Amino acid sequence: MTKKQTYSIGELAREFDVTTRTIRFYEDQGLVSPSRRGQTRIYSPADRVTLKLILRGKRLGFSLAESKELIGMYQPQGDNRHQLLALQNKIQQRREQLEQQLRDIHALQLELDDAEQRCVDAMKELEN
Amino acid sequence: MTKKQTYSIGELAREFDVTTRTIRFYEDQGLVSPSRRGQTRIYSPADRVTLKLILRGKRLGFSLAESKELIGMYQPQGDNRHQLLALQNKIQQRREQLEQQLRDIHALQLELDDAEQRCVDAMKELEN
DNA sequence: CCCATTCTTTACGTTAACGTAAACTTCCCC
DNA sequence: GGGGAAGTTTACGTTAACGTAAAGAATGGG
Numbered sequence: 001m002t003k004k005q006t007y008s009i010g011e012l013a014r015e016f017d018v019t020t021r022t023i024r025f026y027e028d029q030g031l032v033s034p035s036r037r038g039q040t041r042i043y044s045p046a047d048r049v050t051l052k053l054i055l056r057g058k059r060l061g062f063s064l065a066e067s068k069e070l071i072g073m074y075q076p077q078g079d080n081r082h083q084l085l086a087l088q089n090k091i092q093q094r095r096e097q098l099e100q101q102l103r104d105i106h107a108l109q110l111e112l113d114d115a116e117q118r119c120v121d122a123m124k125e126l127e128n
Numbered sequence: 129m130t131k132k133q134t135y136s137i138g139e140l141a142r143e144f145d146v147t148t149r150t151i152r153f154y155e156d157q158g159l160v161s162p163s164r165r166g167q168t169r170i171y172s173p174a175d176r177v178t179l180k181l182i183l184r185g186k187r188l189g190f191s192l193a194e195s196k197e198l199i200g201m202y203q204p205q206g207d208n209r210h211q212l213l214a215l216q217n218k219i220q221q222r223r224e225q226l227e228q229q230l231r232d233i234h235a236l237q238l239e240l241d242d243a244e245q246r247c248v249d250a251m252k253e254l255e256n
Numbered sequence: 257c258c259c260a261t262t263c264t265t266t267a268c269g270t271t272a273a274c275g276t277a278a279a280c281t282t283c284c285c286c
Numbered sequence: 287g288g289g290g291a292a293g294t295t296t297a298c299g300t301t302a303a304c305g306t307a308a309a310g311a312a313t314g315g316g
Contacts, residue, residue, distance in 0.1 A: 056232050
């Protein structure tokens with residue numbers, strides 16, 4: 001018994017914790033193109049991977065349009081060089097944004113520590 | 129000559145690279161409350177700090193409502209303990225999200241390296 | 257005094273990423 | 287064969303965070 005070869009929209013929705021509406025929306029936007037059996041959508045393992053990539057893109061703050069570009073990279077079709085560079089630029093931007101976020105979080109934590117201290121002090125004051 | 133004591137909306141907009149509309153919107157949402165000289169808004173250094181905090185919040189993915197909460201923390205007014213805990217929870221969530229993003233970026237980079245390699249290979253192939 | 261800036265209020269418009277609802281077909285089970 | 291459960295299409299609704307436009311007041315320089 002090897003891996004599952006096809007998936008229904010409901011199965012994928014459950015697995016990735018999104019609604020079927022969401023998955024259909026991605027199809028509408030041209031990010032996935034499942035085959036059909038009659039009316040019903042049949043998703044392949046490749047489609048499943050595509051969904052995974054979309055969701056990872058979302059976590060990274062990519063728009064659906066950007067994720068679509070990104071996913072296009074995985075189907076090598078001649079000269080990816082240009083798109084590859086564009087993509088690497090975006091990754092680099094995210095990296096820098098991440099670093100900024102880390103700095104921001106650190107600053108916020110320092111202020112939190114300070115606020116906490118003031119809070120503790122105020123409570124001690126009340127105990128006297 | 130010490131630090132500037134007041135700012136116009138335009139000055140702040142320029143300094144933080146946002147539009148005046150944006151700053152007025154924040155006021156509308158109750159995040160800043162500049163004083164007035166007639167109709168005209170006059171911003172204090174404290175207002176300026178508030179703006180900074182809002183923008184940092186944005187960089188961290190906080191909504192304006194969340195940033196508003198956060199900013200409330202800086203005016204100690206009795207029992208901050210509850211809000212302090214809530215805020216720390218949010219910080220923790222952001223931290224975890226950041227770590228997930230870092231993992232995602234690493235995975236993406238590996239795939240990029242792979243794509244790049246395939247790209248180089250394809251070009252070598254063409255040279256023969 | 258006039259003109260260009262900078263300010264003001266009011267209010268409708270926009271975008272992304274879905275949510276929600278209606279109305280219908282298909283399939284499976286007992 | 288009745289009735290869920292899961293699938294389908296179509297289409298209008300929603301939210302956040304501003305954008306954009308209109309129309310008018312105030313101010314400072316030449």
